Amino acid sequence: MLSSVLLLLLISGAQAAYYGAIITNYFGDVQPFVLTYHFKESGSSCQEVDILQCGGNCNTPPVYAIDESRNEWCQKTRVDIYYRYGPNKFTYQHSVGSSSWIENRNGIVTPLLRISNDFRTRSDINKPNSTPQTTIIPLVRVPSNCQRNINLLVSDPDGDDIRCRYAAYPECNTCTPPSVLSVSSSCSLSFSPTNSSDEGPYAVQMRVEDFPRQTITLTDGNTGVQEVKTSSIAIGSIPFQFVFRVDPAAPSCTEGEYLPRFLPPTPEHGAQILTNNNQALEISVRAEVTQAETTELLFSGPPGSAKSSSGSGNFTLTWTPSARDAGLNYPLCFVVQANSSGSVYQSDLRCVFVTTGNTTVFRPSTTTPPQTTPPQTTPPLTTTMLTTTTNQPTTTTTPPRSSTPNATPVPGPNYVLALDAMISTTLLMETDSATIMNLIKEELKRQGLPSDITLKLLSSRLVGVTTPAP
Known part of the structure; x- marks a missing residue:
């Protein structure tokens, strides 16, 4: 039977007022896959966060200050990079304890952080799973008489279905959710007007999880043992914690x-x-x-x-x-x-x-390099989105040309040999391929390709792009 690996780190010291934390991890796209952890934690002062994260000595690894609010809270993040994450470590849980939450109405005292992820190779992306990515400020506040909907912004590097819920034991020590705040599986928080007796801070302990959109197989690279994961079984689960304060009307x-x-x-x-x-x-x-x-x-x-x-x-x-x-x-x-x-x-x-990434407009040319587009804003991820962002310079080819001086160039086609693109959509390639292809074409045209480009579906995961002769 496959076993999981548990790493427990208890941190003690000064009585820091804890304001929550978020832990995410991400696997790169180049083998050997590099695992990057982002550990974001908040306390009542920046010095206390240093104690929480690294006992006051934050030289290795470094801790980066993000923001602080006038002697109320401070948020910092630590970035850990693992070039070898262990051949047998297919699941990993990380727990962190600190002195105490900020005093709150729902009686949460001792913080507990636990991240779960499966490090076995996924059959759909041929690499380990990356957890959902999200963030929030440490203290969100709203007057007691005002309606407020908080739509969390979450994404998943692997395109998985993301769902949110309140934490439950053993993901927390005391798991009482805020009585004034409700959470939906679509990661929306809702607050309805209440009376003055509910005013004050509440500790929010949530989980953000990713589920495969179709049945996949996970393979242990060391033993070859496989396990099937359906769309109803979470692959990764991260802690999402902050303080919600109900202020006077x-x-x-x-x-x-x-x-x-x-x-x-x-x-x-x-x-x-x-x-x-x-x-x-x-x-x-x-x-x-x-x-x-x-x-x-x-x-x-x-x-x-x-x-x-x-x-x-x-x-x-x-x-x-x-x-x-x-x-x-x-x-x-x-x-x-x-x-x-x-x-x-x-x-x-x-x-x-x-x-x-390096955003490139693909214009085949023998004399000038590809032009670079300026930063721009694209639609939210709830709609189809594609960007031509690349980690390395993109290679293009030009039509074959005769060695005879002043010869007429042989007409196209021109091919984009490397196109590193990211797509997020609720459409399925199996049933909506025509719609997806059209959306990709329109986005490529917006990125600078000619209007008469042609696209060819190479497989369920690959699209070929052909540009006309210049």
């Missing part, structure tokens, strides 16, 4: 009065923003209130992201991806906070995806 729940309202050019929730490796990305965030004063932008994003302000209600988020970020789809979430007579008000939580 606001004079008005109308956005733009006390609760900040987002204005253009702030990207829409779920937008996908593309950038290139080592190219600085800037995201403009603008919000307004008429009966309060905007005070700060709070966010959670990838390591190295930062914020700045250029006046009341005008903010900029910046991030420069490195080579190790190539091809990754990072979630970035933010709120704008306002103050009026000592009361604090938050906007809706808004999240976007930032995707890295």
Whole structure:
């Protein structure tokens, strides 16, 4: 019988006020597969987070500061990279304990973090499973008299079905969910107006899980033993924890009065923003209130992201991806906070995806290299989306030419030999191939290819692209 491997790390020390954490992992696309862990944790101060994560010594591996909110909370992340993750370690669970949660209404005291994933090779992608990717700020707040829906932004590198739920034993020590907050399997949180007796902070302990969209086989590379996973069995399960605070009633729940309202050019929730490796990305965030004063932008994003302000209600988020970020789809979430007579008000939580890679327009040429498109925003992942992002320069060919001077070039076709593309859709290739192919063609045209390109389906996972002669 196959056994799992459990790693338990108990951290003690200063009485840190814990504000939640998220752990995700990701396998690269190049063999031998590299496993990257992102461990994002929050506490009442940045020094306490250092103690929680590495006993105060964060030299190896480094811990990156993400954001903090004026002596209330701090969020940091640690990035662990494993070039050898163990030939026999097909499942892995990681538990972390710390001193105590921030005092909360649902009686959660001792934190427990556990990530589960299956490291055996999947038959559909021929590599181990990557967990869902998501994030959130440590403290989300809403007035007790205002309706609020929080739509979490989650993605899965393997295209799996993602579902959310509250944690249950043994995924938590005390598992009482917040009485004022409901969660749907589609990862939406809902708060309905309540009375003053429910005001205060609540500890939120959730699980985000990925399920294969079809029956797959998992193979242990060491023994060859296989196991079948159906679409009703989770492959990976990550902890998703934060604090939800119910504040005193606001004079008005109308956005733009006390609760900040987002204005253009702030990207829409779920937008996908593309950038290139080592190219600085800037995201403009603008919000307004008429009966309060905007005070700060709070966010959670990838390591190295930062914020700045250029006046009341005008903010900029910046991030420069490195080579190790190539091809990754990072979630970035933010709120704008306002103050009026000592009361604090938050906007809706808004999240976007930032995707890295070298974005190339494929124009075959003998004299000039492929042109590079600027960062742009594409539709949310709930619709079909394809980007021509590549981790390495894309190779194109030109039509064969005669060695005779001034000879007429032999007409096409031209072929795109390498196209690293990412597609997210609810359509099935087996039944909706024509629709998918048409959507891919339209997206390639938007990326700069000629309007008369032709596409050929090579297999259920491969598409051939042919461009006409120049």
